[in-house]
Amino acid sequence: MSLTRLHIDTFRNISSAQLSLGEGINLIYGPNGSGKTSLLEAIYFLGMGRSFRSHLSQRVIQYNEEQLTLFAQLSSNEQQDKIGLRRLKNGDIQVKINGENIKRLSVLADTLPIQVITPESFSLLFEGPKSRRQFIDWGAFHTDPHFYQAWSNVRRILKQRNQLLKNNSPYYTLQVWDKELVKYAQLVTEIRSQYIDSLNEQLKGIIEEFLPRIEVKVSFTRGWDSKTEYAGLLEAQYQRDLSIGYTISGPHKADLRLRVGNVPVQDALSRGQLKLLVCALRIAQGKLLKQQTNKSSIYLVDDLPSELDAQHRKLLLQQLSDTGAQVFVTAIEPAAIVDSLTTAVSKMFHVEHGCVTQIE
Numbered sequence: 001m002s003l004t005r006l007h008i009d010t011f012r013n014i015s016s017a018q019l020s021l022g023e024g025i026n027l028i029y030g031p032n033g034s035g036k037t038s039l040l041e042a043i044y045f046l047g048m049g050r051s052f053r054s055h056l057s058q059r060v061i062q063y064n065e066e067q068l069t070l071f072a073q074l075s076s077n078e079q080q081d082k083i084g085l086r087r088l089k090n091g092d093i094q095v096k097i098n099g100e101n102i103k104r105l106s107v108l109a110d111t112l113p114i115q116v117i118t119p120e121s122f123s124l125l126f127e128g129p130k131s132r133r134q135f136i137d138w139g140a141f142h143t144d145p146h147f148y149q150a151w152s153n154v155r156r157i158l159k160q161r162n163q164l165l166k167n168n169s170p171y172y173t174l175q176v177w178d179k180e181l182v183k184y185a186q187l188v189t190e191i192r193s194q195y196i197d198s199l200n201e202q203l204k205g206i207i208e209e210f211l212p213r214i215e216v217k218v219s220f221t222r223g224w225d226s227k228t229e230y231a232g233l234l235e236a237q238y239q240r241d242l243s244i245g246y247t248i249s250g251p252h253k254a255d256l257r258l259r260v261g262n263v264p265v266q267d268a269l270s271r272g273q274l275k276l277l278v279c280a281l282r283i284a285q286g287k288l289l290k291q292q293t294n295k296s297s298i299y300l301v302d303d304l305p306s307e308l309d310a311q312h313r314k315l316l317l318q319q320l321s322d323t324g325a326q327v328f329v330t331a332i333e334p335a336a337i338v339d340s341l342t343t344a345v346s347k348m349f350h351v352e353h354g355c356v357t358q359i360e
């Protein structure tokens with residue numbers, strides 16, 4: 001699966017661009033502040049309905065403009081799909097797939113599985129559990145059709161439950177919610193756990209390439225003590241939950257644990273090694289997606305040369321090529337990427353002051 005065409009209108013400093021894209025590696029180069037990351041961000045926005053840089057979506061609309069428009073043509077297994085997205089300054093978002101209005105952004109995410117590797121990526125390991133949970137849930141969402149609904153239900157029920165706790169409601173009023181919560185929490189946990197097991201299998205060979213002789217263990221914590229039954233725990237923790245007005249344990253507290261021996265990776269690996277580990281995790285996700293669903297990810301790789309030495313840059317590009325995925329990679333100088341590739345670049349784009357030109 002790959003994007004064959006991309007049209008961008010009034011997105012950050014890109015006023016207008018109509019691009020014909022290549023299947024393998026698409027190299028985007030240009031000076032600082034030219035709009036390279038904005039181009040990657042536009043692809044991400046089209047797949048997720050939000051930015052990977054700013055949580056304020058209106059920031060991506062070009063200054064003094066009222067809206068942004070994105071359009072892409074997607075080719076997968078003989079099928080051609082057209083995706084259009086318009087985001088207005090007032091917050092409205094309109095999405096169309098093959099001319100049909102789409103109400104849920106999850107349909108977009110399902111259509112375009114996007115992976116991002118940026119200089120900020122390694123925060124996955126350092127920031128709070130939210131980004132690590134998002135990492136697990138990206139895989140759970142794309143590989144299990146039941147995950148999205150089960151996780152949406154968990155979040156909805158937790159919201160109701162927390163409201164009841166804030167209102168000092170007696171336990172029996174929570175019980176009916178808890179029954180449902182337990183059911184969906186178990187399903188979410190099962191899917192996440194299975195996903196992490198499969199990911200570990202994929203990861204072994206990839207880590208050997210990226211971090212030879214280092215044994216990284218990836219495990220999953222469900223968000224409550226694994227020896228305790230969730231229903232009983234919710235009842236036992238009712239007074240505590242009531243005092244803080246919030247459900248303290250559950251799948252919303254799940255986390256990914258990454259260790260070398262018994263030591264957390266952030267204390268055991270160098271900064272560069274941590275970045276390689278994040279790359280390995282992303283590649284493993286892409287390979288697993290392909291294996292389990294026959295879908296390919298689209299990789300957005302920002303500012304690669306500044307992050308890795310020449311040998312590891314080569315290794316990462318090789319591994320990305322091996323996934324068969326479409327890759328968009330940015331650099332200030334094209335040589336930094338071209339010299340690290342064993343295969344030819346599929347398409348090359350030069351960006352300057354928001355103007356994107358294809359180099360023949």
Ligand SMILES: Nc1ncnc2c1ncn2[C@@H]1O[C@H](COP(=O)(O)OP(=O)(O)OP(=O)(O)O)[C@@H](O)[C@H]1O
Pocket residue numbers: 011012013014030031032033034035036037038039059060061062063303332
């Ligand atoms: N909403 C907006 N409207 C217009 N221009 C914007 C908007 N938001 C950001 N910009 C400008 O867009 C430019 C492009 O930024 P971008 O991060 O895409 O550049 P880049 O080529 O990736 O740079 P670098 O190599 O330094 O990472 C910046 O100069 C920024 O000031």
